[in-house]
Amino acid sequence: MNSQFKKGVLELIVLSSVASHDRYGYELVESVSKVVDVNEGTIYPLLKRLTNEHYFETYLVESTEGPPRKYYHITSLGSERLQLLQEQWVTFEKSVNQFLKRSRK
Amino acid sequence: MKKVTFLKELRKKLDVLEDSEIDDIIKEYENHIDEELKQGKREEDIIREFGSIDELVRETLKAYKISDRYYQTKTEQKEGEKEETFEKTMGKIGHSIVSFFQNLGNVVFQEDGNIALTMIIKLLCIVLMICTLRLPFYFLEYIGIDFWLFDFCYLVIAFIVGYYLLRIWILDTKERHGNEAGKAIQKKGKNTIHATEKETDEAFLKTESISERQENKSKISHVVSVIVRIFLFFFALPFLLITIGCYIFLGVLIALWCQGIYLVGLLLIALGCCLSSTAFTTWCYHIIVKGGK
Structure with a gap:
């Protein structure tokens, strides 16, 4: 898939993934890479940015399998952002699809 | 990875x-x-x-x-x-020295301070710098190389360095005067339209000194690099002679080797001396001539 497409929707996917339930870094990367094929390394900087912009909160949970895991939790600000991005995505997708349908005729 | x-x-x-x-x-x-x-x-x-x-x-x-x-x-x-080039580093050192003395002046005499007293401090700095230039000559005399021209060389170098430093620092004070004169002109300009010749002279001096001021920074670095080059020159000169001596010695040893006299130890020593002194002299030459670029 076009890498510019991916970059644009990555934030939306990460936000909605955390919104469904709290996730830790690796789990999130796994779930996101199922949808879009991205360089896994670049998801961590995105998580960092979303945390710095107060869309996410983090907390540590002890793990039986190794070091404590950092979980990401969406804030109310993050939910607002998600809503906005979702709306934008839906209208964008709709208009693009309509345009494509019309030009096919 | x-x-x-x-x-x-x-x-x-x-x-x-x-x-x-x-x-x-x-x-x-x-x-x-x-x-x-x-x-x-x-x-x-x-x-x-x-x-x-x-x-x-x-x-x-x-x-x-x-x-x-x-x-x-x-x-x-x-x-x-x-x-980073040699000249830049030397310039930085020069700047830090100058700003140190300027700060010292500011602390002692506060803000504007007495111009006469700051001038005295600046003069002292110049004298100090010129005195340090004497050091390599003492070093040479200490080694035992005595040459009547040394005193003359020292005088010439001291004069050049002193002249440069004085020029820079006097321009610096002139600029202050120039600024004051400039302000005075502005005030007077409101009252009288015709400026006297003297005032235009001062205004000219002011603009000139400001442009000179901008050049000062590069001049200071230039002066400091010149001083260090002079130091190195007096270091490099005896080393050059030593290098030449080493090579002659090496040549003699090789000649002896050909005639059947084997002095392996001395030959190795001569070889080592040649290499190390050549390396040092070329390093000095590099800095003196090309400024370490």
Whole structure:
């Protein structure tokens, strides 16, 4: 898939993934890479940015399998952002699809 | 690339951030690698999937609103530091000395201070600098090389250096006067339209001194580099003679070798002396002539 497409929707996917339930870094990367094929390394900087912009909160949970895991939790600000991005995505997708349908005729 | 090298490099490139933040980022990547290792992947493959470290660093710094340009200039600076020329370093030293004395002057005499007293301090600095120029000559005399022209050389060098320093510092004070004169002209200009010849002269002096002031910085670095070059010149001169002597000695030894007299120890010593003194002299020559570029 076009890498510019991916970059644009990555934030939306990460936000909605955390919104469904709290996730830790690796789990999130796994779930996101199922949808879009991205360089896994670049998801961590995105998580960092979303945390710095107060869309996410983090907390540590002890793990039986190794070091404590950092979980990401969406804030109310993050939910607002998600809503906005979702709306934008839906209208964008709709208009693009309509345009494509019309030009096919 | 191995996990340890990857993490170490990442840490190094993120050093603009706070330590706690760097630790946090590193921990995330470390956990990721560990989880992947559990799945049975190879260390090298996991890290290859991350792509280029620079890209990761750039993305991470963006999360902190640090622009690419900062990152680039930072890395460029690091590379540039090595290429910094001799003259620039000398200029920096010169600047720090000058600003030290200027600060000293400001502390002692506060803000504007008494111009006469600051001038005295500046003169003392000049005398001090000229005195230090005498050191290499003493050194040569101490070794036992006595030459009547030395005194003459010293006088010439001292005069040149003193002249340059005086020029710079006097211009500096002139500029202050010039500024005051400029202000006076502005005030008078409101009252009288016709400026007298003297005033136009002063105004001319002012603009001239400001442009000279801008050149001062480069001049100071120039003077300091000249001083250091003179020092090195007096170091290099005896070494040049020693080098020539060494080569002659080496030649004699080789000639003796041909005639069947084997002096292996002396030959090795001569060879070592030749190499080391040649290296030192070429280094000196490099700095004196090309300014260490």
